[in-house]
Amino acid sequence: MSRHDDIKLLRINYLRGPNMWTYRPVLETWLDLGDLENHPSHLLPGFTERLTQRLPALVEHHCGVGERGGFLQRLTEGTWMGHVMEHVVIELLNLAGMPTGFGQTRSTSQTGVYRMVFRARDEQVAREALAQGHALLMATINDQPFDVDAAVHAIRDKLDDCYLGPSTAAIVAAATDRRIPHIRLNDGNLVQLGYGGRQRRIWTAETDMTSAIAEGIARDKDLTKDLLKSVGVPVPAGQAVKTAEQAWDVAQDLGLPVVIKPSDGNHGRGVTLDLRRQPDVEAAFHLADAEGSEVLVESYIPGMEHRLLVVGGQVVAAARGEEAWITGDGTHTVIELIDLQINTDPRRGLTEDFPLNRIDIREDAVVLLELQRQGLTGDGIPEAGRRVLIQRNGNVAIDCTAQVHPEVAHAVSLAARTIGLDIAGVDLVTSDIGKPLSETGGAIVEVNAGPGLLMHLKPAEGMPQPVGQAIIDHLFAEDENGRIPIVGVAGSKGTSQVSRLVAWLLHLNGRHVGLACGDGLFLGTRRVERKPSAHWAASHRLLMNRSVDAIVVENSAGIILSDGLAYDRCQVGVVTDMGRVPELDNHDIQTEDQLYKVLRTQVDVVLADGAAVLNADEPRLVEMAPLSDGEVLFYALDAGNAALVDHRAKEGRCVFLQGGAAVLAQGSSETSGANVDSLRARFKAAGQDVAADAVLAAVATAWALGISPELIAAGLDTFVPELPH
Structure with a gap:
């Protein structure tokens, strides 16, 4: 059979936030099928059989048919290779342990060129999956050998390199369950939960509430033991030693058997138990000495090793070891x-x-x-x-949470509080965790900062414990979600002016506002960057800024197409118009329906307790109203606008222009607000033009944010337009 040329990957773009395809990050790839445009799957002899032999689980893909085997039906009937590549990549991700259910492939205005997207939590993993999927597909088309296991292994290696560790991932998943957003701050496990001034940070199982002093104490096992002993927590007798000979002397003084361990080790490294003979004690000293700065000799406590997890002063999980x-x-x-x-x-x-x-x-x-x-x-x-x-130790993975005696839990909680850790892994030895330590002769042997959670998430025996949820509940009260008011302003006309006005009104309302717009980057009333900042990176910086408690972001259709939105949800989403911007041509957005799909993204992400603010003078924007999970506020130049009239009849809120002033209306109620004509005159005196509908958009947005009509009016009266540079 003749060999087909490779499908060309014309453009690969990672959309990091909500976009025209979905709420979540995706990898978008432009494919040029070349001569394969004339060879859909059913016209390639043996192709479907070869592909399903390599990827048998493709039978599980529903595709557009909506049932198991749907994609195989499409293959048999005939589908184009861009669509096939989408499913191949998704299946490779599934096999590598990153289940991915979302993908789409759409044609462009150029024959044989397609846009293919798939859900991608990590860009590097997604790029590796795309490369392997591309290679597998071409090998299958041309009936050439291909090592599927090696491809999956390569993706899994990238996943292991790039993705969050299991402890951090469990906490992030618990945050997601509570609708708390997160931002990964480095290539490791440093993660921000929430936005702006309401954020918290975690680094694996450490939080920004974890005391550095407490961490230092926990690393020093001898000091830890002294502090615990002072508050009545049972600990083994022991002493720090400098030499192997001294270790044997102390062991005899304490009484055999003994334990020898490094003072600042972790994960059980260098710990030797139940030592009874001088050669063993001296050999154990050298093992511990190689791990830590100081060596401890302690009385041996009979029983099994246990690890109890304390979060916010409460024992939330316990695991037992076995030899x-x-x-x-x-x-x-x-x-x-x-x-x-x-x-x-x-x-x-x-x-x-x-x-x-x-x-x-x-x-x-x-x-x-x-x-x-x-x-x-x-x-x-x-x-x-x-x-x-x-x-003897290091096998702590049998869940025993339900068996912990209340007095044991009290002692463990007291140990964590004494050291000063908000999250602690407390190691104790006892013959029976269901009895008080005073009855079993058990003792607490270590208190650890930043404990691993895997033993509680995936115990070797017993029930997994919701430790991620416990940590999130510790960081955020029940009525908290880590969110601050975010306003997204999308459109092509006057969006910088709308953003500036809204930020000013939020400032007067007592907020420390971050603003990213075409006029620059602002913190409060201070411009920190003059270069245009209506882009993803600037918006993302504001989300990370602990000093801001409200954010206003200007978004164009081009920004949504190239990067996606910087935030996952917003309090208020504004769409001012359906005008074209130059970037649309580069993204093959040529029709009004295509532009509608892009701009609706801003409305799709409105929170249930938020609002969409839409220009009722544009009929296509009125169509976006049902897309908002929250309230809808319309604005228009004329009170007689049909959408406004209908909306008011349903007790909806509207803003319109009357006698040069903005009128805020709900049902039959009307409140005269900001002097629009006066503000426009001040802009004109400063050498600028601001459209009346842009001012109305700002007024409606402020009202949606809960700012009173009186403050809105006063705020626009005091807004000073900048003079041109």
Whole structure:
């Protein structure tokens, strides 16, 4: 069969916020099918069979048919390769562990060129999926070999590199469930929850409420123990030592057996338990000394290791550990038995996705010492039936939240408060978590800042605990969502002036306002940048700014097409007109219906307790009213505008011009407000023109924000237009 040339990827653009396609970020790719425009799927012999053999789960794709097998039906009947690539990429993402349900492919005005988009939470992962999907599709079209597993592995590697860790992802997911927006602030796990002055920040399981002093205390295990002891929390007796010889002396003074550990270690590294002989104590000292700046010798507390998670002073989850053993068979070495009897457990793995770690004794000196104490090495072959202890700690992944005794919970909560941590992982040893520590002789051995959550999210046994939700509830009160008033102004005429006027009125209403518009970037009444700032990056900077408690953003259709909106939802969405802007041609937006689809984005994101402000003098904008989840305010130059009359009849709010002044109307009620003619005259004196409908848009927006008609009138009377530069 003849070979087909590659589909060309003409343009790849990541839309980072709500856009004409969907509320969420997408990767948009322009495809040139070339000669494949004349070869839909049913005209390529064997193509469908080859593709479904490589990606069997394509049968699950509903596509436009709306049921399982829908996409296969489209393949059989005939569909174009741009549409096929969309589904191939989505399926590769599904296989890589990033389920993706949204995709669309649409033709452009140029024959054979299509716009293909798919949901993409991370740009780099999306680009890798696109590259692999493109390669897989072309190999399938041309009946060439392709390694699907390698493609999925490459996407998964990129996902592991780029995506949030499981602890952070759980917190972000809980925030999303409560409609709290988030912004990732770095390539790691530093995340902003909420916008502007109402934001909180997390870094994995640490928050901006986590004290640096408390973190420092928690790293010092000896100091932690002293503080806990002072408030009556049971802790093991112990002492810091400098040498192996001193470690043995202290062990004898405390009474054997003992535990040796580094004072500032974590994740159980360098911790050796139940030491009874001088050679073992001295060997354990050297292991701990290699991990931390100081070595502690402590009394050994019998029982199992437990990790309790404290959030805001409350125990919200608990997990118990278990020892790891192998049983000899007289044939296999210790290393082989570990792989056969322990590492084959599907709960064990090398990534954070697994609740238990794989054991590699070549990288774990504590395990080697444990074997040595039993007279074995990794290459030794235990006799048949002999049980060999491999690991005493580090396997804390059995949920026991429901079994925690109230007195244990009280002691653990007191420990976290004593150290000063708002979120803490408290390690304790006890034989029975369901009994008070005073009965079992148990004790708290460590308090950790920034604890991992995976053991509670994906326990090896027992029920997962909603720890992400607990952290969000700690950061945000029940009636808080981290949002500040955001106003988005979309259109092509007078949008900078509308934005400036609205920001001024918010300022007079007591808000510290951030404004990104064509006139620059403003914080309060201070212009911090003079260059045009009606773009995604400037708006995004305002969302991150802790000093602002209201934001006004100017958006054009071009901005929505090139980047999407910077925010996920807004309090007020304004659309002033359906005028064309130069960028539309570059995005192949040629008809009014296409422009409508772009500009409606601003209305689609209005919150349920917000409002859309629409120019009723433009019939297509009136059509956008049902798209608003919140209220709708119309404005028009003439009180007799049919949309206004109808809206008022339904007790809707409207603003119109009468006698040179803005009138605020609801139902039969009318309030005369701002002097529009006077403001326009001041603009003209400053060498500028402002249209009356732009002023009405600002008045309606301020009213939608809850600013009183009196303050609106006074505010526009005091607004001073800038003189031209």
